Amino acid sequence: MTTEALFSPGRLGAIEVANRVAMAPLTRARGDMEGIQTPLAVEYYGKRASAGLIISEATNISRQGRGYAFTPGIYTDTQVEAWKPVARAVHARGGKMVLQLWHVGRFSHASLQENGAPPVAPSAIEAGDMVFTEHGFEPPSKPRELETGEIDGIIADYVRAARNARTAGFDGVEIHAANCYLLEQFIRDSTNHRTDRYGGSIENRTRLPFEVCEAVAGAIGADRVGIRLSPVTHSVGATPFDSEPQKTYGFLAERLGTLGLAYLHCIEGQTRGANLPESFDFQALRRSFGGSYIANNGFTREIALTAARSGRADMVAFGRPFISNPDLVERLRQDEPLAPEAHKEFFYGGGSRGYTDWPDFVSR
Template sequence: MSTDSDVLFTPTRLGSIALANRIAMAPLTRNRALPDRVPTPLAATYYGQRASAGLLIAEATQISPLGQGYLDTPGIYSAAQVTAWKTITDAVHARGGKIVLQLWHVGRISHTSLLPEGEVPVAPSAIRADSKTFTANGFEDVSAPRALALEEIPALIEDYRQAARNAITAGFDGVEVHAANGYLIDQFLRDGSNHRDDAYGGSIENRTRLLFEVVSAVAEAIGPARTGVRLSPVTPVNDAHDSNPQPLFERAVERLDSIDGLAFIHVIEGATGGDRDNLPFDYAALRARFRGGWIANNGYDKASAAAAVTAGNADVIAFGRPFISNPDLVERLRTDAPLAALDPQTLYGGGEHGYIDYPPLG
C-alpha cells in the first residue's frame, strides 16, 4: 500500500529535465576547487555518490573572475574549468543522475584578495554589506564595493550567457541562475542594496530588470526548458533586506513567467539555513504566478516535504546539508533510516575527509 510519503519517490519533470524522484540536492559551497578555481577529481566522486537525487544542483560557480567571493570556489569561464566539470557530469550521468550548474556572481559579497589585481567588488550601489566572506585568512569583513556603471551591464549579462553555454558544453542538463542570498542579482532586486536612479533602480520594475534580462539571455542561449532560477524573498543573509518584499517578488516571478517555458523556480523559504518563519510571506502567491516547476527549500523533513508536494505547494523539495553526510539520502528517506551526523569542521576546504568519506547505508 502506498503512503503520502511515496509521492517523494515518484518521477516528474522540470522543463526538459526528467527526474527519477522529487528530491533535489541543493547547491552547497565546499571550497575545494584549487588551483585556478578548477574542480578536482574528488568532486566527480562527491557528486557521483549523490546521483540518486532526482536532481543535483551543483555548488555555486562564478561566471567570471570578478564574480568570485569566497576562497577556492569553482568557475565556469575557463577551458580547464569546463573540462573538469565534464568529468563530474559524466560521473553523475553514469549513475543515472541529472545535474544542473548554479551560475553565480557574488557582487559586493567579496574581498579584494579574491579578485583580479586592482579590482574591488561590484554592486548596484557603492554600499558595503554588513557581512563576512571566507579568504586565505579565514572569515573577514567584505570589502567596500563600487557601483556598476550602466555601460558595464551588457557585458555582465553576456558573462551569464557565455557561462550557461559553457555549462552545457560541460555536460550539465541545465543551469540555475543564482538570484538569492544577497548576491549580485539579489542586490539589484532589493531597495536595501540598490539605490540607483537609472533604469536598474528605484521602482520594482527597474529593480527586477537585471534578473529578467539575465534569465532571458540564458534562456535564449541554452533554451528556457533547461533554465531555472533561485530566489530567497525574506532571507537576511549577506545583509539582504527590502522594505516590502511581497510585491517585489510577486513581480519578479511574473516577469520570469513571461519567459515562456522556463524550467523551474527554486525558492528558499524563510532565512537561509535558519528560521522558516523569520518574516511573514505568502509563498503561495508566488507559486500562483508561475507556470513552470517549483522547488521548495529550507528545513524540510520527509513528512513536511511529502505534505508540500501532495498539497501542490511544490513539485520538488531541495535538501542541503543532509546530503553532505548522507550521500544516499534518498534511500535513507525512503526506508526511514537514521541520518548520519555532519562534521562542521570539514564543511569548507580540505580534501577527501568530510567530503567523499561519509559511508552509505550498509
C-alpha cells in the same frame, strides 16, 4: 515499491527527474585558486546521483563574480574540462544535474579580484559579514557602483557560463538570484540605490535578473534554465529585506513566468532557518510564476512527504542532510535514520574528510 509522491518521477522543463528530492546547492570550497573543481567532486556528486536533481555548488561566472577562495568557476576552458567528469559520473548513475551560476556582487575581497580591484555592486554600499580569502576570513572590501554600460558585459558572462555548462555536460543551469548576492542586491531597495534603468521602481530593480534569465534562456533554451530566489533571508552580510518583498518578488516571478523557465526554486525563509515562515506567501509567488516549483529550507522527511503529497511543491531540495547522507533519497524512502549533521568545520575547504567519506547506510 512506495507510492509516495515524493518518490515519483517528474519533469522540470526539458529535464526528467526520477524523484522529487533535489540536492540543494552547497558550496564546499575544495577547488583551487584558479577556480578549477577538485577531482574529488566526481566522487562527491556521483555518490549523490540518486537525487532527482542535483543543483551544483554556486559556480563563478567570471573572475569578477568570485567572492570566496577555492570555489569553482565556469569561465575558462580548464574549468570546463574539470567539470566534465562530474557531469559524466552523475549521468552514469542515472542522475540529472544543473550548474548554479554565481556572481557575488559586493561579497568579495579585492585580493580575489583581477589586479586587486574593488568588487562591484548595484550601489557602493559596504556589506557586513566575512568572506573567505586565501588568508582565512576577512571583511568584504568596499564595492564600487557598476556603470550602466557594464551591465551588458555581466549578462554576457552569464550567457558564456551557461553555454560552458552545457559544454561540460550539465542538463541545464540555475541562476543564483538568492542569498543576497549580485542579482538579489539589484532586486532589494536596501542594496540598490541606483537612478538608472536598473534602480528605483520594482520594474527597474528586477530588470537585471529578468534580462539574465531571458538571455540565458535564449542561449541554451528556457526549459533548461531555473532560478533561485530568497525573498526573506538576511543571509550573508545581514542584508536588510526589500521594503515590499511580496510585491517586488511577486512582480519578478510573474515576469519570469513569461519566459517558460524550467523551474522556480525558493528558499522559504531565513536560509538554514525554520521551514516556511508566515511572513511571506510562497504559494502566491509560485502562482505568479506559474511553472514548476522547488521548495527548500529546513525540510524533514515528514514535511517533504506532506509537501509532495499535497502538491505544495513539485520538488523539495535538501541541503545540509545531503552533506552527511550521500544516499539521502534511499534513507527517506526506507525511513532509515539520517546521519548526524556534518560539523561546520567540514562545510568549506579541506580535502576528502567530511566531503567524500560519508558512508551509505547499506555499507555501514
